Amino acid sequence: MASSGKMLLLLLLYPLVLSVGTNSQPSSSSNLGPEWSRQKINKPKEGAKAVGKFLLSSMVSTLPFVIPFLGLIEPKGTLIAATANLAMLPLTALDKKINDKQLLQAITYEFESLHSKLDNYRQEQKYDTWASSVYSKPEKHINLGWEDYKTMVKSMMQVRTENERNRHRDHFLSTYAKYLSAIKDLNRLLTVKGVSFTYNLGDLLEKHIKCHELDLFKYTDFINKLIYKGIMMNQFYYKVKRIASKARVDEESNIAYTSAQVMFQIHKQCIIDSMKYVMKDVENLIDNMKDRSKLAQDIRTFLENTYGRYDWMVVAFITKNSKHRIVETLNKHVLAGFTEVRRAAVSVAVARQVKGSHTKVAAVSDAISGCIPSKTICYKVREVLENCNRMVSIHSGVTLPVAKTYSAVHAYTRSAHASDSSPEDALANPEGFSPQTPFIYRGSCHKSPGVHKGNFVVMIKSDEELLSRDPCANVNCGGSQRGKCTPIPQIFLAMCECRKSFYGRECEGDLVKYQKELAREAEPMGRESFADPGF
Numbered sequence: 001m002a003s004s005g006k007m008l009l010l011l012l013l014y015p016l017v018l019s020v021g022t023n024s025q026p027s028s029s030s031n032l033g034p035e036w037s038r039q040k041i042n043k044p045k046e047g048a049k050a051v052g053k054f055l056l057s058s059m060v061s062t063l064p065f066v067i068p069f070l071g072l073i074e075p076k077g078t079l080i081a082a083t084a085n086l087a088m089l090p091l092t093a094l095d096k097k098i099n100d101k102q103l104l105q106a107i108t109y110e111f112e113s114l115h116s117k118l119d120n121y122r123q124e125q126k127y128d129t130w131a132s133s134v135y136s137k138p139e140k141h142i143n144l145g146w147e148d149y150k151t152m153v154k155s156m157m158q159v160r161t162e163n164e165r166n167r168h169r170d171h172f173l174s175t176y177a178k179y180l181s182a183i184k185d186l187n188r189l190l191t192v193k194g195v196s197f198t199y200n201l202g203d204l205l206e207k208h209i210k211c212h213e214l215d216l217f218k219y220t221d222f223i224n225k226l227i228y229k230g231i232m233m234n235q236f237y238y239k240v241k242r243i244a245s246k247a248r249v250d251e252e253s254n255i256a257y258t259s260a261q262v263m264f265q266i267h268k269q270c271i272i273d274s275m276k277y278v279m280k281d282v283e284n285l286i287d288n289m290k291d292r293s294k295l296a297q298d299i300r301t302f303l304e305n306t307y308g309r310y311d312w313m314v315v316a317f318i319t320k321n322s323k324h325r326i327v328e329t330l331n332k333h334v335l336a337g338f339t340e341v342r343r344a345a346v347s348v349a350v351a352r353q354v355k356g357s358h359t360k361v362a363a364v365s366d367a368i369s370g371c372i373p374s375k376t377i378c379y380k381v382r383e384v385l386e387n388c389n390r391m392v393s394i395h396s397g398v399t400l401p402v403a404k405t406y407s408a409v410h411a412y413t414r415s416a417h418a419s420d421s422s423p424e425d426a427l428a429n430p431e432g433f434s435p436q437t438p439f440i441y442r443g444s445c446h447k448s449p450g451v452h453k454g455n456f457v458v459m460i461k462s463d464e465e466l467l468s469r470d471p472c473a474n475v476n477c478g479g480s481q482r483g484k485c486t487p488i489p490q491i492f493l494a495m496c497e498c499r500k501s502f503y504g505r506e507c508e509g510d511l512v513k514y515q516k517e518l519a520r521e522a523e524p525m526g527r528e529s530f531a532d533p534g535f
Contacts, residue, residue, distance in 0.1 A: 356462025
């Protein structure tokens with residue numbers, strides 16, 4: 001199996017707050033009392049807030065390492081044990097000291113933490129291919145079962161007699177039986193070999209969301225939560241039916257792992273091939289009738305919003321005016337470190353670097369200033385900087401040549417037609433400093449010998465890249481037994497690729513532990529654990 005890897009998505013270690021024990025016939029409610037403390041009942045709300053903050057802060061990392069989405073939701077805090085006890089224990093065994101409303105509220109938080117919708121995707125026509133295809137069938141079955149499951153749990157919280165409770169339970173079991181295979185079906189579609197769904201899904205994402213990471217994040221969240229809901233309901237079904245087993249736990253743990261791994265591999269490839277998708281986006285955005293400064297700014301704004309882990313520079317220009325090979329002083333734009341896209345008469349060039357901190361800008365700027373004599377011809381700025389022998393002090397005892405301190409150079413002899421300023425800055429004053437773009441150095445050059453009115457802009461690298469030429473230098477992948485750090489070609493990014501059965505930001509997750517936790521949650525009531533001692 002291909003190695004899995006670093007995961008950003010959903011380190012959702014939901015607090016285990018609703019397990020009320022596994023004895024089928026407790027002698028009194030006091031046996032259950034410690035499990036039903038008010039502190040534990042309130043933990044789901046705290047957990048939901050913590051998860052929200054985590055996702056908001058780390059959905060797309062701004063650090064020089066990448067965490068592709070391997071969304072394996074941990075079984076801690078599932079409702080399997082709690083709802084199974086509600087379904088099977090005598091009502092007299094439940095501790096009535098805790099208000100039922102509080103317990104229902106706690107369960108509701110757990111349900112809401114698994115809420116995932118793609119309504120906006122339907123409106124944007126990014127979801128249509130999925131919704132009209134074979135992939136939507138297992139999704140539909142899981143969601144239908146989930147609504148019935150929620151209804152059953154809420155109903156069981158309100159019943160007054162065991163017969164009434166049993167009717168709600170048995171109704172769910174009978175209707176859900178036809179949905180038991182839904183997560184197997186979804187997993188099969190995700191992992192099938194030959195004419196593979198993996199490739200089909202990759203094609204779908206390329207066509208409909210073009211590997212935009214935030215959109216891919218939503219799809220990954222959506223698929224992983226479907227799988228997790230199915231596991232939760234299946235294990236509840238097995239537990240209440242008293243047919244839970246180690247084999248069933250192993251099977252569903254592997255479904256969670258392999259399904260998440262598919263999305264990891266897609267995300268990984270999207271990051272590696274990201275400039276291919278950027279170029280497609282840029283080409284579609286080029287409007288030959290638009291003012292070129294406005295065009296450059298609009299494209300940069302799009303790239304910042306869509307590919308948010310990078311800093312961007314964008315230049316728009318008339319192609320023929322900057323392609324002179326013999327009389328180079330006629331070129332209005334000279335670029336280094338950019339990727340260019342042409343459409344009709346207009347070219348758009350984009351440069352990027354991974355976001356980071358910028359405390360070394362002053363030292364780099366001083367060196368650049370010292371490299372460029374006051375009368376340097378604009379088209380020679382790129383060459384002069386590449387050959388400058390000045391060294392920049394980066395750290396104690398660490399120096400770099402100027403050519404290693406920047407990502408891109410843009411020299412121009414008329415209007416910049418560029419996005420060097422932040423979206424909020426007026427492009428009428430491209431020389432003005434912007435705190436939103438601290439990585440930009442601006443200088444002057446000559447259009448031709450004795451003719452002023454030229455300028456150049458340099459995109460200075462982040463501290464992280466300047467201080468370490470190896471993006472894996474400070475990335476811990478759990479040691480050689482768990483995974484390895486792999487740099488991404490042509491950009492200062494790296495990722496952990498975990499060995500089989502390990503997963504997580506630093507390969508800290510272990511599928512064996514996942515299986516143990518799920519086995520504990522799904523252990524049949526009133527029986528010895530089906531897990532082997534070494535399981």
